[in-house]
Amino acid sequence: MSTPPTSQQAPSPIGENVRRVDALEKTTGEALFADDLQFGPNLLYGRIVRCPHPHARILNVDASRALALPGVKAVVTGQDTPGTIGLYLQDRHIFCRDRARYVGDPVAGVIATSEAIAEQACRLVEVEYEVLDPVLDPLQGAQPDAPLLHPDLEDYEVANFIFPKPGTNISNHFRVRKGDVEAAWAQCDAVVEREFRVPHVQHVPIEPHIAIAQADRHGQITLWTSSQSPFAQRSLIADALGISQSSIRVISPYVGGGFGSKAGVSMEALAVIMAQKVPGHPVKLRLTREEEFFTTFVRQGLIAKTRIGATKDGKLQAMKTEYYWDAGAYTEYGVNVTRATGYSSTGPYEIPHVHADSYCVYTNHPVGGPMRGFGMPEIHWGIEQIMDLLAEELGMDKVEFRLKNCVRGGSIIVTGSEMHPVGLPECIQKAADAVNWGTDEPASAPHKRRGKGLAIMWKAPAMPPNAGSSASVRFNEDATVTVSVGGQEIGQGAFTVAAQMAAAALGVPVDWVRVHGPLDTRYSPYEWQTVASRLTWSMGNAVVAAANNARRQILELAAEHWDEAIENLDIQDGMVISYKSEQSLPLQNMVVYGLPKPDDQGWRGGPVIGHGSFMPTYVTGLDPETGQGPRSVVHYTTGCQAVDLEVDTLTGQITILRVAAAYDVGKAINPDQVRAQIEGGVVQGASTAFFEGLAFKDGVPQNTSFVDYRIATSVDIPYEIISIIVEVPQDDGPWGARGVGEHSMVPTAPAIANAVAAAVGVRILDMPITAEKVYLALEEGE
Amino acid sequence: MAAHQITFTINGGQETALVTSHTTLLSLIREQLGLTGTKNGCATGECGACTVLLNGEPVNACMVLAVEVDGAEIVTVEGLAQDGQLDVLQQMFVEHTGTQCGFCTPGVLIMARALLDRNPNPSDDEIKDALRGNLCRCTGYVRIIEAVKAAAKAGG
Ligand code: FES
Ligand code: FES
Numbered sequence: 001m002s003t004p005p006t007s008q009q010a011p012s013p014i015g016e017n018v019r020r021v022d023a024l025e026k027t028t029g030e031a032l033f034a035d036d037l038q039f040g041p042n043l044l045y046g047r048i049v050r051c052p053h054p055h056a057r058i059l060n061v062d063a064s065r066a067l068a069l070p071g072v073k074a075v076v077t078g079q080d081t082p083g084t085i086g087l088y089l090q091d092r093h094i095f096c097r098d099r100a101r102y103v104g105d106p107v108a109g110v111i112a113t114s115e116a117i118a119e120q121a122c123r124l125v126e127v128e129y130e131v132l133d134p135v136l137d138p139l140q141g142a143q144p145d146a147p148l149l150h151p152d153l154e155d156y157e158v159a160n161f162i163f164p165k166p167g168t169n170i171s172n173h174f175r176v177r178k179g180d181v182e183a184a185w186a187q188c189d190a191v192v193e194r195e196f197r198v199p200h201v202q203h204v205p206i207e208p209h210i211a212i213a214q215a216d217r218h219g220q221i222t223l224w225t226s227s228q229s230p231f232a233q234r235s236l237i238a239d240a241l242g243i244s245q246s247s248i249r250v251i252s253p254y255v256g257g258g259f260g261s262k263a264g265v266s267m268e269a270l271a272v273i274m275a276q277k278v279p280g281h282p283v284k285l286r287l288t289r290e291e292e293f294f295t296t297f298v299r300q301g302l303i304a305k306t307r308i309g310a311t312k313d314g315k316l317q318a319m320k321t322e323y324y325w326d327a328g329a330y331t332e333y334g335v336n337v338t339r340a341t342g343y344s345s346t347g348p349y350e351i352p353h354v355h356a357d358s359y360c361v362y363t364n365h366p367v368g369g370p371m372r373g374f375g376m377p378e379i380h381w382g383i384e385q386i387m388d389l390l391a392e393e394l395g396m397d398k399v400e401f402r403l404k405n406c407v408r409g410g411s412i413i414v415t416g417s418e419m420h421p422v423g424l425p426e427c428i429q430k431a432a433d434a435v436n437w438g439t440d441e442p443a444s445a446p447h448k449r450r451g452k453g454l455a456i457m458w459k460a461p462a463m464p465p466n467a468g469s470s471a472s473v474r475f476n477e478d479a480t481v482t483v484s485v486g487g488q489e490i491g492q493g494a495f496t497v498a499a500q501m502a503a504a505a506l507g508v509p510v511d512w513v514r515v516h517g518p519l520d521t522r523y524s525p526y527e528w529q530t531v532a533s534r535l536t537w538s539m540g541n542a543v544v545a546a547a548n549n550a551r552r553q554i555l556e557l558a559a560e561h562w563d564e565a566i567e568n569l570d571i572q573d574g575m576v577i578s579y580k581s582e583q584s585l586p587l588q589n590m591v592v593y594g595l596p597k598p599d600d601q602g603w604r605g606g607p608v609i610g611h612g613s614f615m616p617t618y619v620t621g622l623d624p625e626t627g628q629g630p631r632s633v634v635h636y637t638t639g640c641q642a643v644d645l646e647v648d649t650l651t652g653q654i655t656i657l658r659v660a661a662a663y664d665v666g667k668a669i670n671p672d673q674v675r676a677q678i679e680g681g682v683v684q685g686a687s688t689a690f691f692e693g694l695a696f697k698d699g700v701p702q703n704t705s706f707v708d709y710r711i712a713t714s715v716d717i718p719y720e721i722i723s724i725i726v727e728v729p730q731d732d733g734p735w736g737a738r739g740v741g742e743h744s745m746v747p748t749a750p751a752i753a754n755a756v757a758a759a760v761g762v763r764i765l766d767m768p769i770t771a772e773k774v775y776l777a778l779e780e781g782e
Numbered sequence: 783m784a785a786h787q788i789t790f791t792i793n794g795g796q797e798t799a800l801v802t803s804h805t806t807l808l809s810l811i812r813e814q815l816g817l818t819g820t821k822n823g824c825a826t827g828e829c830g831a832c833t834v835l836l837n838g839e840p841v842n843a844c845m846v847l848a849v850e851v852d853g854a855e856i857v858t859v860e861g862l863a864q865d866g867q868l869d870v871l872q873q874m875f876v877e878h879t880g881t882q883c884g885f886c887t888p889g890v891l892i893m894a895r896a897l898l899d900r901n902p903n904p905s906d907d908e909i910k911d912a913l914r915g916n917l918c919r920c921t922g923y924v925r926i927i928e929a930v931k932a933a934a935k936a937g938g
Contacts, residue, residue, distance in 0.1 A: 019876065019877070019879075020876075020879060020881070022881075022884065023875070023876040023879070023881055024876055025884075026881045026884030026887050027859075027868070027871075027872040027875045027876055027880075027881060027884075027887060027891060028819070028859070028860070028862075028863060028868070028872065029817075029818070029819020029820070029858065029859035029860045029888050030819070031884050032818070033818075033821070033885065035818075035822065036812075036818035038816065203919075204917075204919050205883070205885070205919060206821075206823045206829060206831055206883070206885045206886045206917055206918065206919055207821070207823065207883070207885040208822075208823065208824075254883070254884060255883060256821070256823075256883050256884065256885030257883045257885055257919050257920055258883075259919070288825065289823070289824035289825065289826060289828070289829070490883055491882030491883030491884065491920045492882070493882070672879060673879070676879050676882065676921065676925060679921065679922040679924040679925070680882065680919075680920050680921050680922040681922075682922060683921075683922030683923065683924075684919065684922070705824075705826065705828060706824060706826075706828035706829060706917065707828060711917060711919065712922075712923075713913075713914045713915075713917060713923075714909075714910040714911075714913040714914050714916070714918075714923045714926070714927065715910045715911060715914045717910075717922065717923055717924070721922070721924060
C-alpha cells in the first residue's frame with residue numbers, strides 16, 4: 001500500500017466526510033458547463049443531417065438548396081473526412097462516406113448563423129440512398145449469411161488484444177477455455193441452462209452532449225466539450241485527422257452527468273470537421289434530447305446463453321457461456337466490453353471448468369459504447385439469476401451457496417489469475433443481515449407477496465494495460481495549494497478526493513487545497529480517461545506522488561535551513577516541524593520565496609511544484625485461444641446487494657421496501673461520497689430493472705423522449721437504501737482505495753429479479769421487469 | 783421577424799429586452815441575459831432543469847414564451863441568495879451533498895423553493911411529489927430529499 005508518511009498527531013482528512021469542493025458553485029448556478037461558455041457574435045451553429053434508414057448506401061448528397069438558404073455558411077459531408085476514428089478499433093468515419101449503418105448516422109453537417117436556420121437547411125440537403133438489408137439482431141448478425149456491415153473489417157486498425165473476424169459481422173471474439181467443461185458435466189449433480197436478454201438502454205445524462213469547435217487559419221483546433229476524456233478525444237481526433245496532438249486543444253468544464261456516454265469520442269468530432277470549414281468561427285453543436293437517445297452511445301444489448309453445474313455439496317464445477325452483444329453500427333469502443341465481459345464471465349465465483357465465448361456483433365442499431373458498469377450489469381443479470389436457480393435446484397440457501405463459491409483472496413479466477421485479498425464474503429453477510437435474510441416478514445396487504453433476493457458482483461477497470469494518470473501540486477504564497485489533474489469531475493466527487501489526498505500527503509489542512517476545472521489539455525496533466533471507476537485509485541496515486549514530491553522539496557529546504565537530517569522533519573497542519581530540535585516553520589511564503597541563507601548570503605529554495613504520475617505496469621496479456629494469463633486486470637471491486645420487496649398479485653406492480661448494498665472499496669477516502677455513489681447507482685440500476693429499454697421497429701428507435709423512455713423519478717424511490725462499506729485494502733491503492741462508482745448499479749437488477757422470484761415464483765429473464773410481464777406470468781401460472 | 787419589447791423583473795432587477803415571437807423564456811434567460819445557471823436538459827418540458835419562478839410559481843422556462851413574461855417577476859437560481867447570504871436550501875444542498883454533477887441542481891433548488899414557500903413543513907411524500915418533474919440521474923434523489931427536509935427544518 002502506498003501510504004505516504006502522514007504525521008501521527010495531525011487529523012488526516014482521509015476517511016472523513018469532507019464536503020464536496022464543487023458543492024457551493026453548483027448550488028449557486030455559478031458552475032460552468034460547456035453550453036454556458038460565451039463565444040460572442042462570431043459564434044456559428046451546427047446541425048446534423050441523419051440517415052433515416054438502419055442500413056443504406058449513400059449514392060449522392062446534394063447540398064445546393066441548403067447552401068442557398070440565407071444564413072447558411074457551409075455544409076460538410078463524408079467527403080470532408082477521409083480518416084477513420086475509434087478507440088480500440090478504427091471502424092468509424094466521422095461523417096458517413098459511402099454507407100450509413102444506423103438510423104441517425106451523420107451524413108452531413110450544416111453550419112449557419114442560428115440553430116433554427118441550420119435545422120431548416122438540414123431539411124434541404126438532398127440525400128439519395130439505396131436501402132440495404134439490415135441486421136437487427138445479434139444472433140442473426142453472427143450468422144455467416146447475414147448482410148455484411150463492414151466489408152473492410154480486415155483493413156481497420158485494431159488494438160492487439162481485440163480479435164475481429166473479417167468476412168463476418170463479428171468485430172471481436174473473446175474466448176475462455178479453462179479446464180474441461182464437457183467432462184465436468186458428468187460430475188455435476190445439478191445443471192441449469194437459461195437464456196437471458198438485456199435491451200439497449202441509454203445513459204441519460206441530464207446535460208445533453210455538446211461540442212464547440214474552432215479552427216484557426218493555420219490549423220490549430222480548439223474544442224470545448226462536456227467530456228470524460230479530453231486527452232483521449234484529443235488523441236483520437238488528431239489520429240483521425242492525421243495531425244499532431246499538440247495541434248488540438250480540448251477544454252472541458254464540468255460535465256453534467258456522463259455514465260460513460262461522454263467517454264471517448266461520439267459527436268465531438270463532427271463539430272471539429274464543421275469548424276474546419278469556417279476557420280475563425282467557433283461552431284456550436286448541441287444535441288437535442290431526442291438525438292441524445294440514439295445518436296451518441298447506448299448500452300449494448302445482450303443475449304446470454306448460460307449452462308452451469310454443481311455437485312450436490314453445492315460446489316460449482318462448470319460453466320459454459322455464450323454472449324452475443326448487440327453492439328450496434330460501430331464497435332470502436334464496444335469491442336472492449338466484449339473482452340471485459342469475457343474475462344469476467346463467471347462473475348465473482350471460483351469455477352474450475354469454464355468455456356466462454358463473447359461475440360461483439362455489428363448490427364444496424366445505435367452505436368454501443370461504454371456505460372456505467374461496462375458490460376457487468378448486463379452479464380450479472382443472467383449470472384446472478386442462474387446462480388439462484390442452481391441453488392434452488394440443489395435445495396441450498398442462496399447466501400450459503402454464494403459464500404461457498406464466491407471468490408476470496410487466493411482464489412483462481414476465470415482467467416487462471418490469482419485473486420487479490422477481497423472482502424466479498426463480508427459484503428454478502430452484511431447485506432443479507434441488513435434485510436433480515438432468512439426471516440419471513442409479512443407483506444403489507446393480503447394480495448401482496450413479500451420476497452427477498454440478493455446478487456453479488458465484481459468488476460475490474462477495463463482499459464488498456466498501461467492507462468496512465470498524472471498530477472501536479474503547486475503552492476501559492478499563503479500556502480494554499482493548487483492541485484492540477486486531468487481526471488474529470490463528472491459528479492462522482494473526483495476533485496474532492498483529490499483534495500483530500502493531496503492535503504493528507506502534504507500535511508496541510510484540506511481547506512487549503514484547491515482542485516479546479518476546466519480541464520484543458522494544454523495545461524492539465526495527462527489522464528487517460530475518466531472511466532472505469534479508476535480515478536480514486538489511479539489519479540489518486542498520481543496526486544499522492546505529486547504531493548510527496550512537493551513535500552520532499554519542502555523538507556529538503558528546511559533540512560538545509562536548520563542543518564538537520566531530513567528524517568527528523570515532518571509537515572503537520574501546514575507547519576514544517578522538527579521532531580529533534582522541536583523547531584517549526586510555517587509554510588507560508590517559504591513555498592514560493594524560499595528561505596534566506598544565514599548572514600544575508602543569498603537565498604535557497606524557490607517556488608514549489610510537485611509532480612507525480614502513475615501507471616500500472618503489471619497487467620499481462622491473455623492467451624487469445626484460452627483467455628488465460630497471470631494477471632488479467634489491475635484489481636476487482638466486489639459487492640453484494642440484497643433487496644426486500646413486495647409484489648401486488650392483482651397488478652404485478654413491484655414495490656421495493658429496502659435495498660442493502662455492501663461494497664469492498666478498499667478504503668473509503670470519503671465515506672459520505674461512497675454512500676452517495678451507492679445510492680445513485682442503486683436507483684439507476686432499479687430504473688433499468690423496472691422501466692428502461694430502447695424500443696425499435698425495423699431498426700427505428702421508437703421511444704426517444706422522456707415521456708416514452710421513462711427513468712426513475714423522485715416518486716419511484718419509496719425505499720430505504722442501506723449502504724455498507726467494507727474495507728479490505730488494495731495493495732497499490734492510495735491508502736488502500738479502490739473504485740466504486742460503477743459497481744453500485746451492477747447487481748441491482750438481478751437482485752430485484754431474484755426477489756420477485758422469491759415473492760411470487762415468477763422468473764423474468766428479459767430485462768426490464770415490468771408490472772405487465774409479472775402480471776401476465778402470474779395469470780399464466782394460475 | 784417581429785421583435786417585441788418586453789419589460790420584466792428578474793432576480794429583483796428590472797430588465798428590458800427585445801424578443802421574437804417564438805423566443806422562449808429559457809433562451810431569453812440563458813442566451814440574451816447570459817444567466818446560465820438555469821439549464822437546458824431537453825427544451826421540451828420534460829426534465830425540469832430549466833425551472834424558474836414566474837410570479838412565484840415554478841415553470842419550465844423552455845415551455846414559456848418570452849413575450850408572456852412582459853410585466854412579470856422572474857427568479858432564477860442566481861436570485862436565490864439574498865445580500866450575499868445563501869438561501870437555506872442552498873446551504874443544505876451543500877451540507878447534505880444534494881448535488882453531484884450539478885446539472886439538475888438549479889432546477890431542483892427552484893422547485894424546492896416553490897414548495898417550501900407554499901408548504902413550509904412538507905412530508906416526505908410531498909417533497910417527492912413536488913420534485914417528480916425534476917429528473918436527476920446522479921443522486922438517486924436520496925440526498926436531494928434529505929437536503930430539502932433539512933432546509934424545511936431549518937426554517938425553510
Ligand atoms: S429544459 Fe425545460 S424541461 Fe427540460
Ligand atoms: S446531480 Fe447530476 S443530474 Fe442531478
